[in-house]
Amino acid sequence: MTRQVKLNELTALLETATYPLSVATARTEFNDVQLVYADGSESLPTVLDRINDEQFDSPDEAQSSIYNTIPVEGVGEPGQSEGEG
Template sequence: MPREVKLNELTDLLGEASYPLSAEMVQSKFGDVTLVYADGSESMSEVLDRIESEQFDSAEDVQTSIFNAVPVEGVGEPGQSEGEG
């Protein structure tokens, strides 16, 4: 069954694995996950395909790489910044 994960839940998901992991193993373990964005969703497999790293030493490494590969529109509501509120 496909898994859906919001970006703010990614840390818990990635923490389920033992590191270091090759990019191939990350794809194997998490490729079936759908990332739920503020404005839609995308397969984690598609996001991982855009990442050039060959190996990840920690869950934080994977998460940072994913956040850098996610479209900016997917992270928050349009016009919103962390300083507002």
């Protein structure tokens, strides 16, 4: 079963993992997660495939790397509040 995770819920999801966390382990651990964007969705493992880091030392580091990789269109229009609705 696929877990649908909005971007404003990503921190809570990442905090469930044990750190340091390799990107390869993150792909496996979160293989059922679909990130829900403002304009669609994408699987978290697909996003992790675009990350050049080998491991994350904390949930904050993982979130930052993921946010730097997702498409700008995914977070909505400039000035739009994330997660409303």
